[in-house]
Amino acid sequence: MIKKMNHVAVVVDDLEAAKRFWVDTLGLVLAGEEHVASQAVDVAFLPVGDSKIELLQPTDAESGVARYLQKRGAGMHHICFEVDDIEAALAKLKTAEIQLINEQPVLGSDGRKFAFIHPKAANGVLVELYELTAE
Amino acid sequence: MIKKMNHVAVVVDDLEAAKRFWVDTLGLVLAGEEHVASQAVDVAFLPVGDSKIELLQPTDAESGVARYLQKRGAGMHHICFEVDDIEAALAKLKTAEIQLINEQPVLGSDGRKFAFIHPKAANGVLVELYELTAE
Numbered sequence: 001m002i003k004k005m006n007h008v009a010v011v012v013d014d015l016e017a018a019k020r021f022w023v024d025t026l027g028l029v030l031a032g033e034e035h036v037a038s039q040a041v042d043v044a045f046l047p048v049g050d051s052k053i054e055l056l057q058p059t060d061a062e063s064g065v066a067r068y069l070q071k072r073g074a075g076m077h078h079i080c081f082e083v084d085d086i087e088a089a090l091a092k093l094k095t096a097e098i099q100l101i102n103e104q105p106v107l108g109s110d111g112r113k114f115a116f117i118h119p120k121a122a123n124g125v126l127v128e129l130y131e132l133t134a135e
Numbered sequence: 136m137i138k139k140m141n142h143v144a145v146v147v148d149d150l151e152a153a154k155r156f157w158v159d160t161l162g163l164v165l166a167g168e169e170h171v172a173s174q175a176v177d178v179a180f181l182p183v184g185d186s187k188i189e190l191l192q193p194t195d196a197e198s199g200v201a202r203y204l205q206k207r208g209a210g211m212h213h214i215c216f217e218v219d220d221i222e223a224a225l226a227k228l229k230t231a232e233i234q235l236i237n238e239q240p241v242l243g244s245d246g247r248k249f250a251f252i253h254p255k256a257a258n259g260v261l262v263e264l265y266e267l268t269a270e
Contacts (some may be wrong), residue, residue, distance in 0.1 A: 001161075001162040002161065002162055002163060002183055003184065004183055004185070004186075005140070005143070005184055005186050005188075007182050008140070008143055008211075008214060008258055010258055010259075011258075012258045013148060018258050021233070021258070022256060022257075022258075024231075025227070025228065025231045026136075026137065026216075026228075026257075026262075027136040027137055027234060028137060028226075046252025048137055048139055048140050048186045048216065048218060049138065049139025049140055049184075049185045049186060050139070050186070051139075051140050051184060051185070051186055053140075053214075055258075062200070067160065073259050074258040074259035074260075075211075075254070075258065075259030075260055076143075076210075076211040076214070076259075076260055079188075079211070081161075083169070092160070092162075093160065093161075096159075096160045098160060121156060122156055122157075122161075123145055123146075123147045123153050123156070123157075123190075123209040123210065124145075124208050124209035124210030124211075125145055125210055125211055126207075127161075133254045
């Protein structure tokens with residue numbers, strides 16, 4: 001059901017400083033940047049192989065990502081896997097009694113569907129499932 | 136200098152239970168398991184796209200991975216990137232005054248060379264660089 005790792009998200013407190021390490025020094029390519037209003041984050045997209053590193057800087061102190069940063073500090077935030085059929089994936093997880101953050105897929109502003117599995121069910125890892133919808 | 140994300144490592148306290156989630160339920164493929172004596176871990180390799188999830192269970196309470204698990208709990212441990220030339224990569228990082236855990240490449244028992252960048256230099260992320268040596 002899983003096609004590939006779409007991205008690994010890293011929370012940072014200063015996106016410009018983070019880009020100096022990940023792009024200028026480590027040599028990853030900056031493919032784009034975006035403000036995602038629904039999550040209150042600025043995101044930098046750094047493709048690597050068939051996956052990406054996404055650097056997230058919260059833009060609102062009350063958001064989930066901001067609270068994560070305050071509580072745990074900068075670091076890896078979640079892993080996102082691409083699936084063919086997110087409804088089928090969630091149905092299978094529910095049958096296995098896996099704790100989900102999103103019981104139903106959330107429709108992103110870009111048309112993709114996503115849902116998060118609770119870290120308690122995944123060895124402390126926040127796992128995002130993501131379905132690229134057909135154009 | 137970076138070719139792809141070789142793997143994302145997840146520390147777990149019970150590898151059998153972890154496999155039930157990541158393999159049996161989530162549907163990743165278990166490509167192999169190995170005891171890595173030098174790191175005192177049992178590792179399960181789960182390929183996904185051109186990368187892998189590696190589940191690590193410490194086998195010695197005094198190891199670095201075991202102390203991480205005791206301190207922070209289960210969760211994402213490090214990201215490993217494949218590089219063409221690890222000596223050149225480390226030289227570039229030193230020029231940029233990036234804090235390294237390994238100033239020189241470590242030769243693994245399997246012949247590959249690796250080195251870790253300190254999380255302080257990488258937004259709290261433990262970054263491994265890895266060079267596949269020619270056969």
